[in-house]
Amino acid sequence: MTINQSGWRPEMAAGEGASASTYTGNRALMPEEALIFEIGDTHTTGVDIADAPQVTSRLGGLERRWEFGLPGLSEPETVRHYTRLSRQNYAIDLGLFPLGSCTMKHNPRLNEKVARMKGFADVHPLQPQETVQGALAVIHELAEWLITLTGMHGVAMSPKAGAHGELCGVLAIKAALEARGEDRPVILVPESAHGTNPATAAFAGFRVENIPATDEGRVDVAALKARLGPDVAGVMITNPNTCGLFERDLKVISDAVHAAGGYVYCDGANFNAIVGRVRPGDLGVDAMHINLHKTFSTPHGGGGPGSGPVVLSEALAPFGPLPFVVRNAEGGYRLIEEENAQGDHAQSFGRMTAFHGQMGMYTRALSYILSHGSDGLRQVSGDAVLNANYVLRSLEDVLDAPFGAAGPCMHEALFSDAGLAEGFSTLDIAKGLIDEGYHPMTVYFPLVVHGAMLVEPTETESKATLDQFIGALRSVALRARQGDPALKSAPHFAPRRRLDETLAARKPVLVWKEAELAQAAE
Amino acid sequence: MRYLPLTDADRDAMLATIGAPSIDALFADVPAEARLSAPISGLPNHASELAVERHFSKLARQNMAAAHHPFFLGCGAYRHHVPASVDHLIQRGEFLTAYTPYQPEIAQGTLQMLFEFQTQVARLFGCDVANASMYDGSTACWEAISMAGRITKRKKVVLSSGLHPHYVSVAETMARFTGDVLDIALPELDAATDAERLLAAIDHETSCVVVQYPDILGRIEDLTAIAAKAHGQGAMLIAVVTEPVALGAIRAPGDMGADIVVGEGQSLGVGLQFGGPYVGLFACKEKFLRQMPGRLCGETVDAEGKRGFVLTLSTREQHIRREKATSNICTNAGLCALAFSIHMTLLGEKGLRDLAMLNHANAVRAADRLAAIPGVELVNDAFFNEFTLRLPKAARPVVHALADKGVLGGVSLGRLFPGADALENGLVVAVTEVVTEDDVEALAGALEEILA
Numbered sequence: 009m010t011i012n013q014s015g016w017r018p019e020m021a022a023g024e025g026a027s028a029s030t031y032t033g034n035r036a037l038m039p040e041e042a043l044i045f046e047i048g049d050t051h052t053t054g055v056d057i058a059d060a061p062q063v064t065s066r067l068g069g070l071e072r073r074w075e076f077g078l079p080g081l082s083e084p085e086t087v088r089h090y091t092r093l094s095r096q097n098y099a100i101d102l103g104l105f106p107l108g109s110c111t112m113k114h115n116p117r118l119n120e121k122v123a124r125m126k127g128f129a130d131v132h133p134l135q136p137q138e139t140v141q142g143a144l145a146v147i148h149e150l151a152e153w154l155i156t157l158t159g160m161h162g163v164a165m166s167p168k169a170g171a172h173g174e175l176c177g178v179l180a181i182k183a184a185l186e187a188r189g190e191d192r193p194v195i196l197v198p199e200s201a202h203g204t205n206p207a208t209a210a211f212a213g214f215r216v217e218n219i220p221a222t223d224e225g226r227v228d229v230a231a232l233k234a235r236l237g238p239d240v241a242g243v244m245i246t247n248p249n250t251c252g253l254f255e256r257d258l259k260v261i262s263d264a265v266h267a268a269g270g271y272v273y274c275d276g277a278n279f280n281a282i283v284g285r286v287r288p289g290d291l292g293v294d295a296m297h298i299n300l301h302k303t304f305s306t307p308h309g310g311g312g313p314g315s316g317p318v319v320l321s322e323a324l325a326p327f328g329p330l331p332f333v334v335r336n337a338e339g340g341y342r343l344i345e346e347e348n349a350q351g352d353h354a355q356s357f358g359r360m361t362a363f364h365g366q367m368g369m370y371t372r373a374l375s376y377i378l379s380h381g382s383d384g385l386r387q388v389s390g391d392a393v394l395n396a397n398y399v400l401r402s403l404e405d406v407l408d409a410p411f412g413a414a415g416p417c418m419h420e421a422l423f424s425d426a427g428l429a430e431g432f433s434t435l436d437i438a439k440g441l442i443d444e445g446y447h448p449m450t451v452y453f454p455l456v457v458h459g460a461m462l463v464e465p466t467e468t469e470s471k472a473t474l475d476q477f478i479g480a481l482r483s484v485a486l487r488a489r490q491g492d493p494a495l496k497s498a499p500h501f502a503p504r505r506r507l508d509e510t511l512a513a514r515k516p517v518l519v520w521k522e523a524e525l526a527q528a529a530e
Numbered sequence: 531m532r533y534l535p536l537t538d539a540d541r542d543a544m545l546a547t548i549g550a551p552s553i554d555a556l557f558a559d560v561p562a563e564a565r566l567s568a569p570i571s572g573l574p575n576h577a578s579e580l581a582v583e584r585h586f587s588k589l590a591r592q593n594m595a596a597a598h599h600p601f602f603l604g605c606g607a608y609r610h611h612v613p614a615s616v617d618h619l620i621q622r623g624e625f626l627t628a629y630t631p632y633q634p635e636i637a638q639g640t641l642q643m644l645f646e647f648q649t650q651v652a653r654l655f656g657c658d659v660a661n662a663s664m665y666d667g668s669t670a671c672w673e674a675i676s677m678a679g680r681i682t683k684r685k686k687v688v689l690s691s692g693l694h695p696h697y698v699s700v701a702e703t704m705a706r707f708t709g710d711v712l713d714i715a716l717p718e719l720d721a722a723t724d725a726e727r728l729l730a731a732i733d734h735e736t737s738c739v740v741v742q743y744p745d746i747l748g749r750i751e752d753l754t755a756i757a758a759k760a761h762g763q764g765a766m767l768i769a770v771v772t773e774p775v776a777l778g779a780i781r782a783p784g785d786m787g788a789d790i791v792v793g794e795g796q797s798l799g800v801g802l803q804f805g806g807p808y809v810g811l812f813a814c815k816e817k818f819l820r821q822m823p824g825r826l827c828g829e830t831v832d833a834e835g836k837r838g839f840v841l842t843l844s845t846r847e848q849h850i851r852r853e854k855a856t857s858n859i860c861t862n863a864g865l866c867a868l869a870f871s872i873h874m875t876l877l878g879e880k881g882l883r884d885l886a887m888l889n890h891a892n893a894v895r896a897a898d899r900l901a902a903i904p905g906v907e908l909v910n911d912a913f914f915n916e917f918t919l920r921l922p923k924a925a926r927p928v929v930h931a932l933a934d935k936g937v938l939g940g941v942s943l944g945r946l947f948p949g950a951d952a953l954e955n956g957l958v959v960a961v962t963e964v965v966t967e968d969d970v971e972a973l974a975g976a977l978e979e980i981l982a
Binding site: 041043044045048049050051052053054055057058059060061062063064065066067068069070071072073074075076077078079080081083086087089090091093094095096097098099100101102105107110112114115116118120121122124125126127128129130131132133134135136138139140141142143145146153156157168169170171172174175179182203204206207208209210211212213216253254256259282284285286287290291307308309310311312313314315329330345346347357358359360361362363364365366367368369371375378379380381382383384385386387388390391393394395397398400401402415416418438439442447448467468469470471473497499502503504505506507508509511512513516517518519520 | 531532533534535536540541543544545547548549550553554555556557558559560561563564565566568569570571572573574575576577579581582583585586587588589590591592593594595596597598601603605606607609613615617618619620621622623624625626627628629630631633634635636637638639640642643645646648649650652653654656658659660662663665666667668669694696697699700702703706707708709750751752777778779780781782794801802803804805806807808809819825826827828829830831832833834836838839840842843844845853854855857858859861862863864865866868872874875876877878879880881882883884885887888890891892894895897910911912913914929930933938941945946948949963
């Protein structure tokens, strides 16, 4: 097998499946697709551009020399290239996407339509504010919803994604401590936390210490209380947590942390489980990011863009980032930026991003929120939790549910690899599910459960869809318990078989090179 | 509610399977005092698609959309024509509603696209490797500074005064918490950049020097001497490109010695969107790739020996390394990267060059026309598609007066650098392929009236 060859076509392996080989490598509706570098060239373009008027260049002698290797395709070839690529992806539009902690719910197309209205999509962030009052109104309206739904004091809208939101919350904590003249170097993080939590705390200059979990999958409150002291800046807790359980004692924890002079950061990745039913502000939370691409249905887009507004308590709100939108007495809106951040706002820790955040995500999220309304959002969390418990109780006879005996789960059902046949693992179940036509659940997370499988069906799924999924997962789980060797080599029916991730990391090939260059590099 | 498929009969049947009396009972772990018994009051209930659309239409009409007016704003966000097929393709559900490609067997579409994107960005910037995108240009800029600190183990950062002030603000925010020491300055309304200041400031304690190209006033300069000085002191050169279309006309920073090149990719495929979501571009020399932040897509083979792509080198990333990660970032700007990549594929090198030359020619003609207005001077000697005018009075009120006349006439330096008196007469004007001669005449005519 040689790779990186111009005009590359796949080679069919001998043996299994070889009798079905085709000249093209295509399999009916499943085409193989070469890279643009193999099918395009630098002289082809799919765009007609008007002739430039004759002028004397003012490029200061910096003219770029040709060619540097950007291939073009004609328009029909371009449309076909990306359409063919798209068919190699699984997506919510194709079926249930039970990726725990990621909240893969339906993405309404109304959201896409409103985000593309010219008054939102075709306005510049530095236009005079009197020319963008409608855009500022959208930001303000969404901010009000987020504050009300969480029972908090304020919201920082600009963070670009969940981890950026975490950073915002942690920086607000750091700024608040600085204002108090206190140096508290430690942040406490439960073992079950998302990896972003310790990464964020470390980035902000804190030392991370882990807090253990109890046997029933919740934060060990006694251990946490014992660790509190004048060196602890705060805690970062996910609620509902990554085991799919509600942290019953969050209010007790918050009170203890506050009494010790610290702050409570809540990772809001799992807010979909409680929206409309619980306000984090009632539990003593000081900061919580909200992934608009999870709870509020903005599309994941194959890995972003996200959006991570952070709701803040009265104690932290003055330290939040610039800019933000306020409504003035006359009913108009204005941006508070560096130049007019006076009074309370003068304590802001500063700017986290150019311009004003993810406008295109705000319109989509607000469209979703207005469609559901207060009553509909409460139904969202109810149905999400109902669906997860239905999956949990329908499968706990064939999959080990480590916390199943403790009571209902929240929006996701957690299983472990206990009881699988010798040599069979969570990974085999995931790959088996691919052959059944599903995206796998989240695997090997949270780290506190061996061979974890985290299933989050969301409220998007009907009972019929869940019943079929449960049947498929049951079948795959039984094959893993019985040691079916065909499962070890799954997937069999996807565009690719299992991929060699070790090779990719050992000899990284991150860009395409012409064949001779690629061989020279060997 | 149209997005919720369960019926009450379904819910009852499922509750029976679970053995719970009601949905509310599933929330038993929530302390009673925190459990809400009814929908939150004071908020509207659900609404029809028609009603929601009507609400947004009303708000959208309260904005001056660029398409409906002569439009000249730039300063980090540029208005270009985006071919119709770009928006069609990114709305295919298989791209739009996919997750991060953690299961590569059923995500080859996204992964191959990212591999192509990385190669396009690397070649555009004149670098060896690129990552799968970042949040935006300003955060990519900070991540580059942070990366240089990891490599050089130094804390002193020299920022060009031509760097976008929002990018400077982001770096100031972060540096306050990381202990990096920033050397910053305000730009001057002059054809010359502050290259002399940078050359003098780089020493053996410098981690990196950061230069925007073209800079915030639209000026362009050869970066070779700055790169040489930096390298001689063991420091790194970071170049920031907020207008990637420029690199269809002018030399790539990587080819002039930049070690890391970051940028804002919004110009291609993404659109203005009032500032976001955009797409951060990040490229560097191959020897630094293991210190890069963000996601990386790499080539490999599957169990049958077929070429395929996976996310790779994740041992740098937060979900493996936790507090030792190179960055806390957990996402990229996948769909915007796709839009960028499709637009770039449609253009190809020929189309990009033609587009860049059209931008430059339009800008040259507009600059000459506007500089002919009495009292108005062109600051730049060299520029690509954006230049700075010195007006005979403060530019900020002029911009508002222009908007009153229906012309979105540029960005005043008073807006970008509030309180900097020496800059208040500066107006930055961007002229892309979408600007017509009539648009230029409309701006010139309105300016003449306002300045008269």
